[in-house]
Amino acid sequence: MAEDTKLVYKYLRHDKKFPHVWCPGCGNGILLGALIRAIDRTGLEKDEIALVSGIGCSGRLSVYVDFNTVHATHGRALTFATGIKLAKPKLHVIVIMGDGDATSIGGNHFIHAARRNLNLTAIVVNNNIYGMTGGQYSPTTPYGALSTTSLYGNIEQAFSIAELAGMAGASMVARGTVYHASLLDELIEKAILKRGFSVVEVISHCHTQYGRKNKLGGAVEMLRWQKDSAVRLEKARSLSQEEMEGKFTIGVLVDRDLPVYTQEYRKVREAAKKMMARPS
Amino acid sequence: MPHENPLEEKKGGPDQGTQAASEREDASSPASPAGRKCYDIDIFRDWCKSCGICAAFCPRDCIELDQDGSPFVKDPDRCTGCGWCELHCPDFAISVRARKAGKPSAQED
Numbered sequence: 473m474a475e476d477t478k479l480v481y482k483y484l485r486h487d488k489k490f491p492h493v494w495c496p497g498c499g500n501g502i503l504l505g506a507l508i509r510a511i512d513r514t515g516l517e518k519d520e521i522a523l524v525s526g527i528g529c530s531g532r533l534s535v536y537v538d539f540n541t542v543h544a545t546h547g548r549a550l551t552f553a554t555g556i557k558l559a560k561p562k563l564h565v566i567v568i569m570g571d572g573d574a575t576s577i578g579g580n581h582f583i584h585a586a587r588r589n590l591n592l593t594a595i596v597v598n599n600n601i602y603g604m605t606g607g608q609y610s611p612t613t614p615y616g617a618l619s620t621t622s623l624y625g626n627i628e629q630a631f632s633i634a635e636l637a638g639m640a641g642a643s644m645v646a647r648g649t650v651y652h653a654s655l656l657d658e659l660i661e662k663a664i665l666k667r668g669f670s671v672v673e674v675i676s677h678c679h680t681q682y683g684r685k686n687k688l689g690g691a692v693e694m695l696r697w698q699k700d701s702a703v704r705l706e707k708a709r710s711l712s713q714e715e716m717e718g719k720f721t722i723g724v725l726v727d728r729d730l731p732v733y734t735q736e737y738r739k740v741r742e743a744a745k746k747m748m749a750r751p752s
Numbered sequence: 753m754p755h756e757n758p759l760e761e762k763k764g765g766p767d768q769g770t771q772a773a774s775e776r777e778d779a780s781s782p783a784s785p786a787g788r789k790c791y792d793i794d795i796f797r798d799w800c801k802s803c804g805i806c807a808a809f810c811p812r813d814c815i816e817l818d819q820d821g822s823p824f825v826k827d828p829d830r831c832t833g834c835g836w837c838e839l840h841c842p843d844f845a846i847s848v849r850a851r852k853a854g855k856p857s858a859q860e861d
Binding site for chain 2: 474476477480484486490491492494495496497498499500501502505650651653654690691692695
C-alpha cells in the first residue's frame with residue numbers, strides 16, 4: 473500500500489541513485505523493499521543501523537540505503553561487520569551477502585561468525601550463481617545445472633546455506649523467498665531483533681544468468697517456481713520425503729538462545745580488570 | 753444497482769469467459785456497490801523497467817502489458833487494494849492508494 477512507498481522516501485537515497493542497477497525483475501529489488509519494511513517495523517533509528525555488504529549484485533544494496541553503510545571486499549563483509557560490532561556494540565549491524573560471497577570466498581568467515589555467535593544479522597541472497605561476474609557456478613548451483621563454467625552440467629553438490637549456518641552454531645536461521653515478500657519482512661524483522669548471530673537465507677532468482685542458461689524463463693517464471701517449490705515449515709512437517717522432493721522449506725528453521733560473544737567478552741574484561749586490581 | 757441486460761448476456765455466448773466478463777462489467781460500472789473501496793494504481797515510469805511481474809501476478813488482472821512490454825493500469829476499478837504489486841515491484845515503481853471520495857479514476861486524466 474502507499475505507506476510502503478513512503479518508506480522509500482524515508483530510507484532510500486531516492487534522489488541520487490535510482491533507478492537501481494539491477495536487471496529488470498531482479499529479486500534484489502524485492503529484498504531491498506522487504507529490508508526497509510522490516511527495519512521500519514523494528515522502530516530503529518537510521519543511525520542505529522550499520523549495513524555492510526560484500527561484492528556482487530547484492531553488494532550494491534548498501535549504496536541505495538540511507539544508513540551507516542560499508543561496501544566491503546569480496547567475502548569479507550562479515551569480518552568488517554565483526555569489527556564494527558566489537559567497536560560499537562550498540563549498533564545493529566546487518567550484513568548483506570550473495571551466495572558465492574558468503575559460502576565460497578567468505579565461507580570460512582561465515583561459519584566462524586556463526587560459531588562465535590556475535591550479535592549480527594546476516595542476510596544471504598541465494599540466486600544459485602555468480603551473476604555479476606558472468607554466470608560462473610557457485611557453491612549453491614544445483615547438481616547438473618548449466619553455467620558458463622559448467623557447460624556440461626555442474627558436477628559438484630550444492631551447499632544448503634541455512635543448514636550450514638544452523639550446524640555452525642547460529643542462534644537463528646530462517647529461509648524465505650522473494651516471492652513470499654510479506655513472510656520475508658517478518659523473518660528479517662525477527663532476525664534483527666534476535667540476540668545472537670541470525671542468518672536469513674533469501675532464495676532469489678537470477679534470470680539473466682542462471683535462468684537463461686538453464687532455460688527456466690524470465691523473472692516471472694522463476695518467481696512461479698519459488699511459489700511452487702517453497703513449503704512453509706509447518707506444512708512440511710506433515711509431508712513425506714517423496715512429496716518434499718525438489719522442494720524446500722521456508723520459515724524460521726532454528727531459533728535458540730546461546731551465549732552471545734559481546735556478553736562473553738565483557739565477562740573476560742571484568743575478570744581481567746579484577747586480576748589487574750589485585751595487589752601483587 | 754446495475755441491472756444486467758439479459759440480451760447482452762446472450763450475446764456473450766456460452767464460452768467460459770462469459771462469467772468473468774460480466775463480473776468485470778459489474779465492478780467497473782460507476783454504479784458498483786456503494787461502500788466498496790476503490791483504489792488507484794500509480795506506475796512511476798521513470799523507475800519502471802518493464803519486468804512484467806506486476807502484470808503476471810495481479811490476482812484481479814488490473815495491470816496488463818502494452819505492445820512494448822510496459823505495464824499499464826487497464827482496470828483500476830477491479831483493484832481490491834491487496835498491494836501485491838507494490839510489495840513485489842523490484843524497482844519501487846508502483847504505489848496503490850485508496851481513491852478519495854469524489855475523485856475520478858487516475859486513468860481519466
